[in-house]
Amino acid sequence: MEVFHHDLNQAYITGQLLYDDNTNLRYLDYAVIEQQMSMTGASMFWLDALHDCKLDQPLSLPFDRYRLSNENRTGRGTSISFDFGQDLSHDFLISASSNNISLEHFALATYYVFLFKLTNGEKDLCIGINTHGRYRDELNSIIGMFVNAIPLRCQIDPHLSFHKITxxxxxxxxxxxxxxYFPLQRILNQHPNISNPVFLDTSFDFISSITKDEENEIMIGDSQLSLLPFSIKISEDEIMSKFDFILSFQHDLNLNDFSCTINASLDLFNVETVCIIAERLQTMLHQQFTPFDCTTIKPIHELSLTLSNEQYLMQSLNNTQVSFSSSPLTCIHHEFVHQVMKHPPKLAVELDEQSLTYCELLYYVQVLSLHLLNKYHVVPGEVVCQCVERSLSMVIGIMGIEMAGGVYCPLSPRDP
Known part of the structure; x- marks a missing residue:
């Protein structure tokens, strides 16, 4: 970069571009090389890599709304960022090092696992990514912009550990x-039935940068040039959105810290939804890389995106222990009869268009319990199985078995 800066400054001041044949630095039009390259191997590779891939099917992200096929993109988006912090950044670096994998590939693997969980278990994930075109070492010295977008497909096995996924x-x-180097348009031409390659709308980026402000500004002659920010604001609360959903990992080379930015289209997401998605990503990162919770050797399907407040809510909902005012030995059907006596005309159970009052429910429960006793001779403590779909009959069956003295055992009609 310093060499390029020097040459550009000299060209600006003197009007001449100095070129030294002895240096490895070359200024050329990459398109000339591209036109002379054989594309046969690349064509076969991409045809095989994307075989049976549904390139026109968007990922099942938690959208708040959908864009109609004839609806144009507004370009309005929102950006949510968070820092890893020193401890998590350290754990992330250690994990990448122990897996002997580059930070970019490690971050990409993390993104795939997050998408797998966020889409409720989609196993065939295809996203878009921009490449810098330096796919061979000898191209690293070329100055020029020859970016190409390519599809990156990952077929996830939920039973693999994160270590193996990486x-x-x-x-x-x-x-x-x-x-x-194979042009995106030629990749798409291999799939003529794909009219809308939506995989490009979900993207990934990895940025290594130095935080010093002066690194983002250079002087060319008497002119000051600044690098564009990652997110371009179009208003106080909105950014310009090029993608529907993009996750960017930023690596601060000075502090060796990491941060994440999620840019999402407001055409599809509410700001609150994007904030929750960011919180879920933080939760997963701590599960994966914090030594106390580290899950890199466990199957990825065991990872959870459940937030702490959601866990508390589920625990409270599952806490079904109730202390009754009457004797602690009171049975369920005794309490049921007690409620019938207190509120006979009130609604006891309702499903869709059907409902029963307490009095009506007790009648059907007594009929069933007498049938179990008289015909099937159910004795106290005997296990009675019930295989029925979710319905009012299910409730009648539960209470009827209990009232007959049996032990209720539910069976699933789908897997009895």
Whole structure:
């Protein structure tokens, strides 16, 4: 970058571009090389890599609304960022090092696992990514912009550990980068039935940068140039959205810290939804990489995106222990009869268009319990199984078995 800055400054001041044949630095039009390259191998690779991939089917992200096929993108988006903090950044670095994988590939694997959980278990994930075109070492010295967007497909096995997923993602990424020079339009031409390649709307980015302000500004002659920010604001609360959903990992090379930014289209997401998604990502990151909760060797399907307040709510809902005012030995059907005596005309159970009052429910329960006693001779403590769909009959069956003295055992009609 310093060499390029020097040459650009000299060209601006003198009007001439100095070129030294002895240096490895070359200024050329990459498109000339691209036109001379054989594309046969790349064509075969991408055809095989995307075989049976549903490129026109969007991921099942938690959208708040959907964009109609004839509806244009507004470009309005929102951006939510959070820092890893020193401890989590350290754990992230240690995990990447122990897996012998680059930070970019490690972050990409994390993104795939997050998408797997966020989409409720979608196993075939295809996203878009921009490549810098330096797929061979000898191209690193070329100055120029020859970015290409490519699809990155990852087929997830939920039973694999995150450690194994990272290896799979790394191998896949390296293979894709070998053929990243193959133009996106030619990749799409291999799938003529795909009219809307929506995989490009979900993207990933990894940025390594230095936080010093002066690194974002350079002087060319007497002119000061500044780098564009990652997110371009169009108002106080909105940014310009190029994608429907993009996760960007930022690595601060000075502090060796990490942060994440989620940019999402307001056409599809509410701001509150994006905030919750960011919180779920933080929750997963702590599960994966914090030593106390580390789950990198466990199957990824065991990871949870449940937030702490949601866990508390579920625990409170599942706390079904109730202390009755009467004797602690009171049975369920005794309490039921007690409620019938107190509120005979009140609604006891309702499902869709059907309902029963306490009095009506007691009648059907007594009929069933007498039937179990007289015909099937159910004795106290005998297990009685019930296989029935969710209905009023299910409630009648539960109470009837209890009233007959049996032990209720539910069976699923789908898997009895």
């Amino acid at each position: 290896k799979h993602v790394q191998d896949n990424m390296l293979n894709c980068m070998k053929y990243s």
